Amino acid sequence: MQHPHVTLTIAEGIAWVELSRPEKYNALNYALFDSIVKVQKVIAGRRDVRAVILSGSGGNFCSGLDVASVMKSPMQAFKLLFKWLPGNANLAQRVSIGWRRLPVPVICVLEGICYGGGTQIALGADMRIAAPDCRLSIMEAKWGLVPDMAGLVGLRELVGKDVAMQLTMTAEVIDAEQAKDYGLVTQVSEAPREAAEALALRLAKTSPDANAAIKFSINKSWRAGERSLLARESLSQVRLLLGKNRVIAALRQTKDPERRYRPRQPWWR
Template identity: 65%
Template sequence: MARKFVQLIIDKQVAQVILNRPEKYNALNFEMFRELDEVIGELKRDRKVHVVILSGSQGNFSSGLDVKSVSKSPIQAVKLLFKWLPGNANLAQRVSIGWRRLPMPVIAVLEGVCFGGGMQIALGADFRISAGDAKLSIMEAKWGLVPDMAGLVSLREVVSKDQALLLTMTAGVLSAQDALSKGLVTEVVDEPMVRALELAAILAKTSPDANAAIKMSINHSWNSSIRSLLSRESFSQIRLLLGKNRLIAAKRQTSEPDKVYKDRQARW
């Protein structure tokens, strides 16, 4: 499917998703929101993809919402924010929380600027690999707004409550090292895309079903009761024990290190 603002490149088991509006520092217009949502849906259905790498084109992740573009059309603003029920995710929220809902690891490569809506999208990833000169900010308060793209789902898991308040209320711009010290990013390296590809290769050596089960279990159990956690672990383990990839994983550790995994189970 041809897309204008989001590129999807799948090479064997690794999918690369690239925000592609470089003349605007990959700012988010309505079409990019829609295309990101489509790509997330496509990846969720693709059982051959084991790892996703999310990045921005030409040295920037994203400067955030293109307010001027979206405000030109009230209909587009309504489509971004509309939801049937308050607890559902609207289009603006799905492009962040959607990465958490994918049954495979998602690695965000952060270069240049990662502001506002861009930071909300990055927070949806499982790992954030940042360049040393990247700048990051949860910037919505600067415009008199609350962060409303579901990034707070992840933010509450990676920073303390007072730091979350400080970051969101001040809309301060952080260096990569400051972001690392607060837990907003996973690693700071000289070549984040090289590191992301290395990490993707490592993750692809694990059973795709095991990765899916681990991600689902951790995300759903992080703040749930111990009883829910124990139940989810048992359910996942039974599914893994009955699956073909568990046997392949065992063979890869012993007699057949290059044996290829089967496609991921249909639902996780």
């Protein structure tokens, strides 16, 4: 399925999403912002999707905002930043936080350049696998700006406050191994796409309902109070116990390892 500058392919339960503006190092223009959010909506409506692999074309992930393109149209800039309420996500923020809101695990493949808005998008994924040549930077301070694409939601969960401030205030460029040491990257691989596919296939062997519940619980409870965490765990467990995929998971462990899971239950959003 083709959207402007984004390719979506769904096969055997895995959604492959590729940013496709290689002549601009996959820089973010308005059409690319819009397409990412539309692709997220398509995936959210597909209960047969078990995992998402997000990557960039042409050997790079994303070089950040295409400032010249966006600023050509004041209306486009307005549409990117507009929101009805301050606490809502605008279009620029949904390209990052939208991956967190999907009820399936999202794996991001990082190659080449991953700067500014590209890093913000990657921070919205659940796991990040980087090639050794990848270079990352939270680059907004270089232009006198604050990161405003919701990547800080993920950043605060991955690194200490001092490291977050250092990376954000200095806009320094770090390599993949440094990113892994900081906790920004899950693993470094010479073949990140293959590693991402192998991980996605492993995730597809477990219950889609359980994976959705785990992602929901971890994201909601990571910084929540203890009582909220306990309540959320109990509610998720009741839903899982009442679902057919929990029975299938048990059968796969005992009698029928090839038994196919049913599509994810619709309440996991």
